[in-house]
Amino acid sequence: MEIMNPAEIEKASFAIISEQLGDRQLIPENTSVIKRVIHTTADFDYADNLVFSDTAVRLAKDALRAGAHLVTDTKMALAGISKKALEQLGCTACCFIDTPAVVERARAEGCTRALAAVDMAAEVLADPVIFVVGNAPTALIRLHQLVSEQGLAPALIIAVPVGFVNVVESKEMILKLDVPHIVARGRKGGSNVAAAICNALLYETTDRRL
Amino acid sequence: MEIMNPAEIEKASFAIISEQLGDRQLIPENTSVIKRVIHTTADFDYADNLVFSDTAVRLAKDALRAGAHLVTDTKMALAGISKKALEQLGCTACCFIDTPAVVERARAEGCTRALAAVDMAAEVLADPVIFVVGNAPTALIRLHQLVSEQGLAPALIIAVPVGFVNVVESKEMILKLDVPHIVARGRKGGSNVAAAICNALLYETTDRRL
Numbered sequence: 564m565e566i567m568n569p570a571e572i573e574k575a576s577f578a579i580i581s582e583q584l585g586d587r588q589l590i591p592e593n594t595s596v597i598k599r600v601i602h603t604t605a606d607f608d609y610a611d612n613l614v615f616s617d618t619a620v621r622l623a624k625d626a627l628r629a630g631a632h633l634v635t636d637t638k639m640a641l642a643g644i645s646k647k648a649l650e651q652l653g654c655t656a657c658c659f660i661d662t663p664a665v666v667e668r669a670r671a672e673g674c675t676r677a678l679a680a681v682d683m684a685a686e687v688l689a690d691p692v693i694f695v696v697g698n699a700p701t702a703l704i705r706l707h708q709l710v711s712e713q714g715l716a717p718a719l720i721i722a723v724p725v726g727f728v729n730v731v732e733s734k735e736m737i738l739k740l741d742v743p744h745i746v747a748r749g750r751k752g753g754s755n756v757a758a759a760i761c762n763a764l765l766y767e768t769t770d771r772r773l
Numbered sequence: 774m775e776i777m778n779p780a781e782i783e784k785a786s787f788a789i790i791s792e793q794l795g796d797r798q799l800i801p802e803n804t805s806v807i808k809r810v811i812h813t814t815a816d817f818d819y820a821d822n823l824v825f826s827d828t829a830v831r832l833a834k835d836a837l838r839a840g841a842h843l844v845t846d847t848k849m850a851l852a853g854i855s856k857k858a859l860e861q862l863g864c865t866a867c868c869f870i871d872t873p874a875v876v877e878r879a880r881a882e883g884c885t886r887a888l889a890a891v892d893m894a895a896e897v898l899a900d901p902v903i904f905v906v907g908n909a910p911t912a913l914i915r916l917h918q919l920v921s922e923q924g925l926a927p928a929l930i931i932a933v934p935v936g937f938v939n940v941v942e943s944k945e946m947i948l949k950l951d952v953p954h955i956v957a958r959g960r961k962g963g964s965n966v967a968a969a970i971c972n973a974l975l976y977e978t979t980d981r982r983l
Contacts, residue, residue, distance in 0.1 A: 564942045566911070569885060574936040588854035605935050605960035606816065639968070657835035675779060701776070717851050727786040732774045755965045759851070 567736045576602055584610060592620045596745065597765035603755050618745040619719060622766065626691035626718035627652050627768040635695040635754075635763060636660065636677050636686040636702045643758025644695075648765035656695075656761075659683045677702040685709055691718035697757030698724050700733035707736040719743045721760050723752035783935065786812055791978065794820060802830045802905035806955065809973035813965050823955045829929060829953040833944075836901035836928035837862050837978040843971060844894040845905040846887050847914045847963075850979055853968025866905075866971075868892045887912040901928035906936050907967030910943035917946040930954045931970050933962035 566681055567575065580598050584607070587608035589597055593615045601723045623631075633649070633656040635641045641652055641658040649656055659665045669679040677699030683690065694717050696702045703722050709715035722737040724730045734746050777785065803825045810819045826959055843859070843866040851868040856885055869875045869890035879889040884960050887909030892903065903947045904927050906912045913932050919925035934940045934945040934955055944956050955970055 564914075564939055566914075567938065572910075572936070572938045579937040602937075603935065603963065604814075605937065605940075605962070637852075639849055639853040639965070641966070642847075643849040646941050663831065700782075704774075704776075726782070727789040727812075727815065728777065728782045729774055730815075752815070753813065754853070755963050756848070 590604050594762040595767050596620065599759045603759035605722045612751055613667060613736060614750050616622040616744045619745055622743045623719045623764045624768045627761055629691055629765060630693040631693050631718055632688045633693045633695055634688060636699045637678065637697060637701055637754045640695055640697045640757040643755060644761045645765055648769050651769050675699065675701040677719045678705045681705045686714055693717050693719045694696060695721045695761055696724060697752060697754040700724055700729040703733035703737050703762050708742060710740050710742050717742055721757055723747040725751055725753040753757055775833045788968045789919055805977050806830065806970055806973040809969045810966055813969035818961060822959050824948060824956045824958050827875060829955055832953045833929045833974045836903060837864055839901055840863050840899045841865055841901045841903050841928055843903045844898060844906055846909045847907060847964045848903040850905055850907045850967040853965060854971045855975055860980050863978050876904040883910040885909065888915045891915045895925055903927065903929045905931045905967050905971055906934060907962060907964040910934055910939040913943040913947050917950060925957050927952060931967055933957040933966045935961055
């Protein structure tokens, strides 16, 4: 076993992923996101599962160049996003799930904290905003409502919750929206996948390419 | 789509997982860990991939009851571990990857920060210690060395890095150790899987069962 540094390991890993994807036709603009999610999961299902709205990646990169605010539904996804890349681009990332006002609102309204956190983000964050959802179907259901009924216009919705209940359905709702989105169709996804998608977009924008 | 609260969703999800596992024979002691990892990933491969040393779960629960220190290789895994359950048991969780002394030691010794962080944990944490590795093969390689050459005796090693380079080999090294371990054999794993295993063990110990 040859000991390599993390940068060498990453490069070698992406070479293996590219080789294993073979002559599969991927849309070039979406390739780095797909490969980074496979790198994060060792699961090639994501080459099929990930669905991108037209120009989602290009629009996301525009938003990042404009200093977007990324808001995640879990602290785990937040922990996985590259702080160095955010800083380099003048972007921020936050998570409102434990914010006292959100906890209180969820209690008062009898909704999930994930839903109340979406409301708070929609109210307090200036455009452009990227919603990063790796866990909570209720966050997606609320986002669908805010976009379709109240004109919320996120720069991007990353819709990749994992699970067995309401997950597939909530992601299908986002797929129908006329808003830039990246969705992991089906049951799979998670906070790690959400963070990987953010990092792929950030690295592309900062020209840390693979 | 019926809107349920998170506890109801979790219960319904585990019922679906149990149903889909069918009449598969799992060792009863290991079942809650396996199911929680599947819950976290929607990936049933883990019913095959997860390898437990004899009585690993029982010994881990003993360690948690004795106020174990959990040390993770990433802040993402740390973020995913239930703080409420840790507190209830008088356990702690930490991650040394960004600790200045670790950063400095990695630079001075030309090793990865993950490796230097294992050394620091081995030096500063009192027994019982649970090593939680969801990302860094070098952390496992160093743990193998400390256990086999220097008599380090962790209460448990959770060895679940994900990836394509040195990952499979480093996990096979841990499988050969005569130390309690839970290993995700093969390429798959990750910080989410690492946190899910910790949470399954914590919940079992606090009698938050499913």
